[in-house]
Amino acid sequence: MKEFNEKHIKDLQEVGGFVLQDVFGHIVAIGIDSEYPDIASFLDDYIEIYGIYDLSKRLGYQNSRKMLNDLITKTIGFTFPITHIETKLMGAFKGISADDYAKKLEERQWHLGDVVEDGKGHKAMIIQDDHYFYELMKIKDEGAFQTFRYFDISADLTELQDDNPEWHKVVED
Known part of the structure; x- marks a missing residue:
């Protein structure tokens, strides 16, 4: 996993990205090119490292087949917006918005x-x-x-x- 470099927080805020605070102990940012530019690139890396079965369990599905069926059928019918996937990822990996993460950094400084x-x-x-x-x-x-x-x-x-x-x-x- 690509560990989030906190010096890029302003860039992440500008694009409206978000931070996953606990991906097997890693802090990961989604939304900037130097880390993960989009959800698909994060999912690709996650599945390659940890497997699709682990992802399906973390997102609350019984197995990977049900997850893929849900994602594909709802995406084709446009009833499954990308924000829904973002919400599931944020729930599974202690995610917060870039703005909220920047506030946490400022509080620690x-x-x-x-x-x-x-x-x-x-x-x-x-x-x-x-x-x-x-x-x-x-x-x-x-x-x-x-x-x-x-x-x-x-x-x-x-x-x-x-x-x-x-x-x-x-x-x-």
């Missing part, structure tokens, strides 16, 4: 002043020091701030985020 936490209950705030380097500053329970001395300092927020994968952004509901 760190920004100056954001609060992040690790899996152990520690919280930190992203700050910029006098030399314009980004740092994580620990937030203690008492409300006082103390800079983590063991963290890498970075001139780039993305690099700081990449260097600290155990930390994630705190998203308020």
